[in-house]
Amino acid sequence: MPVAPSDPGTSRTRSWWGWGYADSHPADAECAALGALLPGTLPRPLPIPRVADLDIARPGATPPDTLAHLVTADPEVRAAHAMGKAYRDVIRALRGRPGRIPDLVARPTDGREVADLLDWAGGQDVAVIPFGGGSSVVGGVEYRGDAHRAVLSLDLTSMDRVLEIDAVSRSARIQAGALGPVLEDQLRSHGLTLRHFPQSFEFSTLGGWLATRAGGHYATGRTHIDDYVQSLRVVTPAGVSASWRLPASGAGPSPDRLFLGSEGVLGVITEAWMRLQERPRHKASTSVAFADFQQALDAVRAIAQSDLAPANCRLLDPGEALLSGASHDGSAILILGFESATAGVADRLTSALDLARAHGGRGEDPRGDHNAVTAVSSWRSAFLRMPYLRDGLARMGAVVETFETAATWDRIPALIDAVRTQVGAAALKATGHPATINCRLTHVYPDGAAPYFTVAVAGRPGEEVEIWDDIKAAAGDVLHRYEATITHHHAVGRDHRPAYDLQRPEPFALALRAAKDALDPHHILNPGVLID
Known part of the structure; x- marks a missing residue:
């Protein structure tokens, strides 16, 4: 087995402690430049952590000979399966506190082998954590606590056909x-x-x-x-x-x-x-600038309630637009894109532009607007690079939290304002530093939208996790008051459990517990997620 999960067909190695590929992380100088944007961060970046420096215990269980060929206790493989990729995970790895490291990692190749592993684990009081790419940002692929004799990370990436x-x-x-x-x-x-x-x-x-x-x-x-x-x-x-x-x-x-x-x-x-x-053969995209964010929200709602169905309808507030390089004049930016496998999309793009202009947007036909093309390209590059930059900020001791939600249109403006005000106040109280809070709409529906927030603030050395927890709790409180979902697409995991328990109806919780008892009688599957 490789030292860390690596994609087939490439020699590039996944980072065990942070996002993506190990060779794509910002160098020390870039980390320092990022930290300079947030007053109060560390003077130099934290060193990249090494698995060799971790205290990894001997496995608490041994698989039978019939399963031994599927299982490894290699320390580096175990460390790479200990956590997901949330900020909370990254900073714990940087501080040398990754939490409970699985005792074993298994890589089955078919459903029969999965069943055999579950049978063994159920009889041996071994918790089983299903593991795909390990990209969870909500604590969905780690084990917390000590209720089980051992922990098996069940990596399914050998089942990839x-x-x-x-x-x-x-x-x-x-x-x-x-x-x-x-x-x-x-x-x-x-x-x-x-x-x-x-x-x-x-x-x-x-x-x-x-x-x-x-x-x-x-x-x-x-x-x-x-x-x-x-x-x-x-x-x-x-x-x-x-x-x-x-x-x-x-x-x-x-x-x-x-x-x-x-x-x-x-x-x-x-x-x-x-x-x-x-596969789509026809594509077109452009950007629209707005001086007024509320007008931009109205424009997006009008487009969402039309029958145009854009593939991309992503609204960036001024801070998000500046961060991504899509705008430098304080404008909010709407990224519009259309695609089709069967017919041209130019007419649909033109109609969406007309709706945006009717609500105060400034946008031209993308074929003749260099700025629009540049804004789309800048946003796309920043979108893919952003998780790596988050890890660079983490190395500078910054606390970075991202969370997304969804609510109906009538609540969206007040919800966004409340997050900026109340989560900002919580971050200031926890750190003594003002936070940067940006917002973008990632998905839009005729009846509502999914705002996605990024919070960044200088932390206190060694207390980053506690500060992150405070910010997470403040965000959950705001979302609950506005009856906005605790997650639109990041899942519940362990980090969103308190808010999820408040959101779901109690009769449904009863049914879920009964299903758990019936399907997983030994309670070995991903303990602590969704239900106790």
């Missing part, structure tokens, strides 16, 4: 461990695509998307992974759940809905039949 393609129905049977690029590479020769591109696309898997009800990059239409599911195959300690392939069904509650978003607490998703699309 497109097993079957039905070109007539335009769907495919895909193993759950396929990383985004691996999946798309196998579909490309057929002229098809799943068209699900979250920011974590390079470093997340189909099974992870399904288990967390992930949202893709596209702003309207089919964007949540739920929309693409035809059927699921799930291995549980109580047996295998395999639903029929159907375009739609009214036969009682959907069995797939039980497992979509279940975050590995009820079973391990091993395969799925997914709806595919032809």
Whole structure:
């Protein structure tokens, strides 16, 4: 097994402690330049952590000979599976406090081996943490506590094949461990695509998307992974759940809905039949500037409530636009994009531009507007680079929190103002430094939108996790008061549990607990997620 999870077909190594590839992290000089933007950060960056410096205990369990070939106790592999990629995880690794490191890591190659591993773990009081690409930003792939004898990280990335393609129905049977690029590479020769591109696309898997009800990059239409599911195959300690392939069904509650978003607490998703699309051939994009953010919100709502269905309709507030290089004059920027596999999209882009201009936007035909093209390009580059920059700020002792939500349009303006005011006050109280708080809309619907917030503030050395917890709690309080969801596409994990418990109806919680008892009687699957 490799030292850290590496993508097939490349020699690049994943960072065990931070986002993405180890060779893409900012150098010390760039980290220092980032820190200079936040008064009060460290004078020099924290050193990159080494696995050799961690205190990694001997495994608390030994697999039987029949499973030994699937399992490793290699310290570097175990460390790479100890946490996800939230700021909380990154700063703990930088401070040498990664938490409970799994005793073992298993890489099954099919559903039968998954079932055998679960059978063994259930009889040995070994907690099992399903693990895809490890990109969770909500504490979804780590173990907290000491209730189990040992911890097994169940890495599914060896199950990464497109097993079957039905070109007539335009769907495919895909193993759950396929990383985004691996999946798309196998579909490309057929002229098809799943068209699900979250920011974590390079470093997340189909099974992870399904288990967390992930949202893709596209702003309207089919964007949540739920929309693409035809059927699921799930291995549980109580047996295998395999639903029929159907375009739609009214036969009682959907069995797939039980497992979509279940975050590995009820079973391990091993395969799925997914709806595919032809690859787009027609694309067009541009940007629109707004001097007034409320007018920009009104413009986005008008576009969302039209039948234009843009692929991208991302609104950046002035701070976010400045950070991404999309604007330098204090304007809010709306990034608009359209695509199609069958017909030109220029008319739709023109109609969306007309709606934006009617609400005070400044935008031109992208074919003749160099600034619009530059803004789109700058935003796209910054979007992909942003997680690496967050880790650079973490090395400077900054506290960086990102959280996203969704609410109906009537609550969006007040919600955004409340986050800026109240989360900003909490950050100032916790650190003594003013925070930078930026907002963008990532997804829009006819009835509402999904605001995504970034909070950055200088921390206190050694207390970054506690400050992050305070900011997270303040954000959760604001979202709860406005009845905005605790997460639109990042999942619940362990970090969002308190807010999730308040959001879900109690009868549903009763049903979820009963399902857990029935499907996972030994309570070994991802303990602490969704339910106790």
